[in-house]
Amino acid sequence: QVQLQESGPGLVKPSETLSLTCAISGTSISTYFWTWIRQPPGKGLEWIGHIDYSGRTNYNPSLKSRVTISVDTSKIQFSLKLNSVTAADTAAYYCARVISGSYFIASWGQGTLVTVSS
Amino acid sequence: SYELTQPPSVSVSPGQTASITCSGERLREKYISWHQKKPGQSPVMVIYEDRERPSGIPERFSGSNSGNTATLTIRGTQAMDEADYYCQAWDSSAVVFGGGTKLTVL
Numbered sequence: 001q002v003q004l005q006e007s008g009p010g011l012v013k014p015s016e017t018l019s020l021t022c023a024i025s026g027t028s029i030s031t032y033f034w035t036w037i038r039q040p041p042g043k044g045l046e047w048i049g050h051i052d053y054s055g056r057t058n059y060n061p062s063l064k065s066r067v068t069i070s071v072d073t074s075k076i077q078f079s080l081k082l083n084s085v086t087a088a089d090t091a092a093y094y095c096a097r098v099i100s101g102s103y104f105i106a107s108w109g110q111g112t113l114v115t116v117s118s
Numbered sequence: 119s120y121e122l123t124q125p126p127s128v129s130v131s132p133g134q135t136a137s138i139t140c141s142g143e144r145l146r147e148k149y150i151s152w153h154q155k156k157p158g159q160s161p162v163m164v165i166y167e168d169r170e171r172p173s174g175i176p177e178r179f180s181g182s183n184s185g186n187t188a189t190l191t192i193r194g195t196q197a198m199d200e201a202d203y204y205c206q207a208w209d210s211s212a213v214v215f216g217g218g219t220k221l222t223v224l
Contacts, residue, residue, distance in 0.1 A: 044215060045204050047212060047214070102166065103149060105161075105213065108162070
């Protein structure tokens with residue numbers, strides 16, 4: 001059974017960098033698109049971006065200038081960095097696995113709430 | 119950018135059938151999945167590839183996709199089905215979500 005587990009600080013100061021890691025278990029890192037998604041309080045789901053096992057990335061245009069997603073195949077994990085954060089970046093952040101070909105989200109992490117506040 | 123449109127809310131009586139729609143241009147050409155999101159929990163996929171149901175998802179959940187509209191149908195709706203539901207597609211190498219539909223069982 002595939003399991004994804006997010007980790008990282010729950011509180012980040014404005015203008016600083018939000019950093020999260022997603023540990024993958026129960027599957028290899030190849031073949032899939034490893035994805036970050038967020039949900040601000042009271043709002044819908046927002047795709048942040050994804051990376052494949054070879055390191056190719058694609059980002060939401062609205063966040064592209066501030067986002068970096070990377071993968072560590074040796075540790076079987078991938079990471080999110082979002083810089084210059086503001087209160088608008090306060091959200092529950094989820095890592096997820098997208099199946100190649102059909103391109104559906106097959107697995108979700110449990111999510112982690114990140115609050116941007118001084 | 120590609121857009122998926124869902125009704126903000128749908129209400130259904132217990133035991134009745136709920137239908138949640140998701141509209142988008144040429145949607146039939148894409149695979150649609152549906153994700154159930156309850157407060158304080160992570161989303162759960164309930165339908166993938168338009169109509170396939172993952173193991174562990176009750177048979178009362180079904181999906182279809184025709185023309186420009188995909189539909190999630192819940193037959194014999196139960197109180198536990200009350201949640202937000204999101205449709206999801208893939209376009210131009212990006213995940214696309216609908217705005218979500220709040221299903222109320224009353």
